[in-house]
Ligand SMILES: NC(=O)C1=CN([C@@H]2O[C@H](COP(=O)(O)OP(=O)(O)OC[C@H]3O[C@@H](n4cnc5c(N)ncnc54)[C@H](OP(=O)(O)O)[C@@H]3O)[C@@H](O)[C@H]2O)C=CC1
């Protein structure tokens with residue numbers, strides 16, 4: 001039975017993970033961390049990692065970028081592996097994850113669903129064939145409570161595609177601000193926010209007289225919760241290092 005510390009436990013994903021864990025017999029949530037400190041379940045909640053003295057096998061984090069540095073310190077100091085699922089991180093924060101993974105096993109991905117990780121591979125394949133000839137645009141749609149834009153997944157898709165293009169593309173987030181034709185070497189990234197949309201990603205390859213669209217829709221947050229729990233169990237007992245969905249599937 002693996003013991004989980006849940007960072008961001010009172011948020012939408014935290015509540016969903018706590019609920020999914022209740023239906024399993026291979027893990028349990030032993031403590032939560034959340035700014036409010038409010039106890040909503042059968043485990044204690046601490047307002048910071050430093051206050052959490054509860055022994056655990058693994059941490060799962062769906063919180064806020066401001067929580068990252070103290071959480072990584074805590075993971076390294078207590079030698080507790082951690083699954084980092086929070087998005088909207090800066091490049092310095094991603095570098096910090098990479099550095100810390102030399103001291104403790106870390107799992108990091110912007111999307112815990114199996115389908116999106118296949119979408120990344122399919123998009124790379126399409127870009128390797130069509131890149132340079134077709135215009136590439138990414139559209140993501142999420143609920144109206146999401147803070148970061150574009151989504152971590154949209155950026156992950158753009159980065160994966162960039163890696164196979166003949167020339168490094170320019171990311172264009174805002175066409176409203178410029179009055180010019182689309183450049184050949186661009187990836188457009190567009191964010192839609194509304195209602196309770198769980199998470200939708202479309203990669204559009206638009207060529208002359210033909211368009212290829214690859215897309216993924218998440219139907220419930222449970223898909224991300226289950227992915228993160230499986231990643232947490234996978235991480236227990238692993239060597240120090242940085243792991244991702246490619247290692248899990
Ligand atoms: N990788 C993936 O597959 C997925 C990633 N995500 C990402 O996970 C993150 C959380 O998403 P979601 O649950 O929807 O967001 P919520 O805002 O519902 O939950 C985040 C929780 O973390 C709390 N929090 C804020 N700052 C801190 C802090 N410094 N320390 C501890 N807790 C803090 C929030 O408190 P308060 O509300 O009071 O600010 C809130 O309770 C987002 O970055 C989202 O993009 C989401 C789904 C899938």
Ligand SMILES: O=C(O)C1=N[C@H](C(=O)O)C[C@H](O)C1
Pocket residue numbers: 087088110111112142146150151152153154198199200
């Ligand atoms: O905030 C969310 O909800 C989600 N965020 C992730 C992202 O930014 O890519 C993943 C998922 O689409 C849900």
